[in-house]
Every structure is written in structure tokens, then in C-alpha cells.
Amino acid sequence: MATLRDDYDIPWKDALTRYFPAFMAFYFPRAHAAIDWRAPTVFLETELAQLARDAMLGRRMADKLVQVTLHGGAVEWVLLHLEVQGRREGGFAERMFTYNYRIWDRYRRPVASLALLADGSRSWKPDSFGYRLLGSSMRLSFPVVKLSAYADRVEQLLLDDNPFGLVTAAHLLTRQTKGDSRRRRAEKRRLVMLLFQRNWDKRRIIDFLNVIDWMMRLPAELERALWNDIRVMERSDAMPYMSMFERMLRDEGRQEGRQEGWREGRQEGLQSILAALLEERFGPLPSEVRERLAGADGEQMLCWAKAVLAAPTLSAVFRQP
Known part of the structure; x- marks a missing residue:
């Protein structure tokens, strides 16, 4: 199978x-x-x-x-x-x-x-x-x-108040656009825009953005173009929900990948932002977690940051390879 x-x-x-x-x-x-x-x-x-x-x-x-x-x-x-x-x-x-x-x-x-x-x-x-x-x-x-x-009801799914309407639409559109990356980019952009137009709390927006993003994979060039487009809209206050760290993660993870030689000041800033994001998601951090953050390099922080969006618990973040 x-x-x-x-x-x-x-x-x-x-x-x-x-x-x-x-x-x-x-x-x-x-x-x-x-x-x-x-x-x-x-x-x-x-x-x-x-x-x-x-x-x-x-x-x-x-x-x-x-x-x-x-x-x-x-x-x-x-x-x-x-x-x-x-x-x-x-x-x-x-x-x-x-x-x-x-x-x-x-x-x-x-x-x-x-x-x-x-x-x-x-x-x-x-x-x-x-x-x-x-x-x-x-x-x-x-x-x-x-x-x-639901294949012939995609447009209805996009209007459904239940978030799994969007999830189902994302699944179907991922299948329908197999082998057609440019159409998939257009459909992914449409789904993301619809998601950010929902009157939902920040956590739900981010969670379902992550679901759509995982499903609708794109070639690197089209992925960069999509998120550049979204950042332009975000600066115009059309999409206010992406946190500072998530934007930085998009920039580093999607465009340049794992960069060598992160400058010390930038690394300290990322440690602080990652700690803040972990606290927002999971509550106060134990001292051993803060020690792990302090001793981590940029590559390890990038790995943990990606895990934050999907991990169900704090310990699951640090189980990532």
C-alpha cells in the first residue's frame, strides 16, 4: 500500500x-x-x-x-x-x-x-x-x-464557517493541482487570504495556516514568491496575525534555508523571540528549557521554531531531530 x-x-x-x-x-x-x-x-x-x-x-x-x-x-x-x-x-x-x-x-x-x-x-x-x-x-x-x-463543492467549502471546510478544500485543491504548481500557488494564496479574513482568534488563524501550508507544498521559487506577496499585504495591515518570529522564520527557512554564520546579536534576538513564542503557546518556561535555548545555535533554533507551529506539547518541540 x-x-x-x-x-x-x-x-x-x-x-x-x-x-x-x-x-x-x-x-x-x-x-x-x-x-x-x-x-x-x-x-x-x-x-x-x-x-x-x-x-x-x-x-x-x-x-x-x-x-x-x-x-x-x-x-x-x-x-x-x-x-x-x-x-x-x-x-x-x-x-x-x-x-x-x-x-x-x-x-x-x-x-x-x-x-x-x-x-x-x-x-x-x-x-x-x-x-x-x-x-x-x-x-x-x-x-x-x-x-x-466534497470534490464538486469546493466553493461552498470556502464559505463554510467551520475551519474544516477550509481544510477539506485545501486537501481537494492539493489533489486537483498535482503537477500544476502555478495553479497550486494561486489556490494556496486564495486559501491563505480567506483564512486571514476570518474573524478568528490569532491562535486558530496560525494553526490552520500551518495545516494549509503543510498540505499545499510548492517548488521553492513559487513558495518564495507567494510569501513575499503575503508579506507585502501584511505590511499594508491586511494580515496582522503573523508574529515577528514567524515572519523571520518564513524569511530564513523558506528563502535561504539553513544559513551559516548567524551574527551573535541576531541569534540572541531569535532566542528571546523563540522563548516568547513558546511561552505564548505553552505557558511559563522551565529553567532547563531556557538553558537549552541559551546554548542553541541558529540551525537548532530554526528546527525548534518550525516545530512550535505543530507540536502539541512543549516537550514535543524539543523531540524534533
């Missing part, structure tokens, strides 16, 4: 984790309506990882197991399979079945299985697995949403 690169999964994983209610409202509205969103949701990463190891299921990066509270007070588990892949997988429905019954076997918890499929086929839609033998039967049926089903 040919899968898309892991760095394509990352923005989906982070977006659905941070904005899980919006994700459910967009793709699974009936399930969303049954959940009491006043109660906290808990992502059961340890349970899912252990299950996958025990069963050798080949867990996908974006699979999620989430504890939610339903209206009426019942606490239940939702198993969400987010398959960000380029081709159909013959054993997908069986894997959903296996996850489901192993959760029951290990934790004695009923679980709702949901699937979002990002392949390009409209006809492939596995939504059940089971068997019958000698009068006995076993079957799992589960809701499936295909991103390809």
Missing part, C-alpha cells in the same frame, strides 16, 4: 486534536449532536498505542481514541480512524473491526468507530466487516466520510 508521507498526516492530527468539536461537527454531525461538549474530552493516546502494539495493527499516525460524555451523562469512547492516504486499502474494514473488538476485549468498553477517508476514489467506501457461520454472525458497521465526496 502506498501512503502519503508522514508530514502530510501531522497537520490533520494536530488540527483534529485541538479542534475536535469542530471536526466532529463538520464530518460527523449526528455524533456531534449526541455529545455533551460542556464536559471535557480526553484523548486516550496510551490506550490506543498499547492496543496497536499488542495487536500489531500498524496504527496510523492520525488514529484517535477519545473519551467523551454523551447527553444524559454516559461516558463513552469514540474510536476515530483518520486515514490520510493516497490509495485504497484492502484490509481497512477488517482493521476497523479488529480495533473495535480488541478495545472491548481489553477494556470492556463499547466503542463507536468512525472513519474519514482521504483517498481519491468516490466508489471505495468500506463501511462494514463481518462473517456468518453455522447460524452465528458477527458484524461491525460504521459511519464513513469520504473527502472526495
Whole structure:
């Protein structure tokens, strides 16, 4: 099976984790309506990882197991399979079945299985697995949403207030512009402009800018031209949300790459800005983190800075290679 690169999964994983209610409202509205969103949701990463190891299921990066509270007070588990892949997988429905019954076997918890499929086929839609033998039967049926089903509704997606309308549009436009970099540049510019026109808080703007940017990769020359264009608009106050460090990161990371010999004063300034960005994202920094920043060179800071935009926790920033 040919899968898309892991760095394509990352923005989906982070977006659905941070904005899980919006994700459910967009793709699974009936399930969303049954959940009491006043109660906290808990992502059961340890349970899912252990299950996958025990069963050798080949867990996908974006699979999620989430504890939610339903209206009426019942606490239940939702198993969400987010398959960000380029081709159909013959054993997908069986894997959903296996996850489901192993959760029951290990934790004695009923679980709702949901699937979002990002392949390009409209006809492939596995939504059940089971068997019958000698009068006995076993079957799992589960809701499936295909991103390809939205292919003729891109313009509607761009007007949707739910941020996953933009995410879905970005996914579809990335597929539609494969091999046509100049059209992709134009579509990416349009999405970024629409994003910055939304009446959202700064954090949400940056998070979904990161998702779109990861998906819609461009050749270096067109990428530079796009962000130069955006910086011009930003100076005209059309796009006020990009922080000082993020602008510097665009300049260094996208245009020149890893530069040698950063001047000492510039490096100290970047350390201060990176510390401020980390504090804004994750809260007060431990002393050991400040020591790591003080001892880092420009190349290492650039690596951490890129990680800040997508990392779910402070420790995840510093796990980057």
C-alpha cells in the first residue's frame, strides 16, 4: 500500500486534536449532536498505542481514541480512524473491526468507530466487516466520510464557517493541482487570504495556516514568491496575525534555508523571540528549557521554531531531530 508521507498526516492530527468539536461537527454531525461538549474530552493516546502494539495493527499516525460524555451523562469512547492516504486499502474494514473488538476485549468498553477517508476514489467506501457461520454472525458497521465526496463543492467549502471546510478544500485543491504548481500557488494564496479574513482568534488563524501550508507544498521559487506577496499585504495591515518570529522564520527557512554564520546579536534576538513564542503557546518556561535555548545555535533554533507551529506539547518541540 502506498501512503502519503508522514508530514502530510501531522497537520490533520494536530488540527483534529485541538479542534475536535469542530471536526466532529463538520464530518460527523449526528455524533456531534449526541455529545455533551460542556464536559471535557480526553484523548486516550496510551490506550490506543498499547492496543496497536499488542495487536500489531500498524496504527496510523492520525488514529484517535477519545473519551467523551454523551447527553444524559454516559461516558463513552469514540474510536476515530483518520486515514490520510493516497490509495485504497484492502484490509481497512477488517482493521476497523479488529480495533473495535480488541478495545472491548481489553477494556470492556463499547466503542463507536468512525472513519474519514482521504483517498481519491468516490466508489471505495468500506463501511462494514463481518462473517456468518453455522447460524452465528458477527458484524461491525460504521459511519464513513469520504473527502472526495466534497470534490464538486469546493466553493461552498470556502464559505463554510467551520475551519474544516477550509481544510477539506485545501486537501481537494492539493489533489486537483498535482503537477500544476502555478495553479497550486494561486489556490494556496486564495486559501491563505480567506483564512486571514476570518474573524478568528490569532491562535486558530496560525494553526490552520500551518495545516494549509503543510498540505499545499510548492517548488521553492513559487513558495518564495507567494510569501513575499503575503508579506507585502501584511505590511499594508491586511494580515496582522503573523508574529515577528514567524515572519523571520518564513524569511530564513523558506528563502535561504539553513544559513551559516548567524551574527551573535541576531541569534540572541531569535532566542528571546523563540522563548516568547513558546511561552505564548505553552505557558511559563522551565529553567532547563531556557538553558537549552541559551546554548542553541541558529540551525537548532530554526528546527525548534518550525516545530512550535505543530507540536502539541512543549516537550514535543524539543523531540524534533
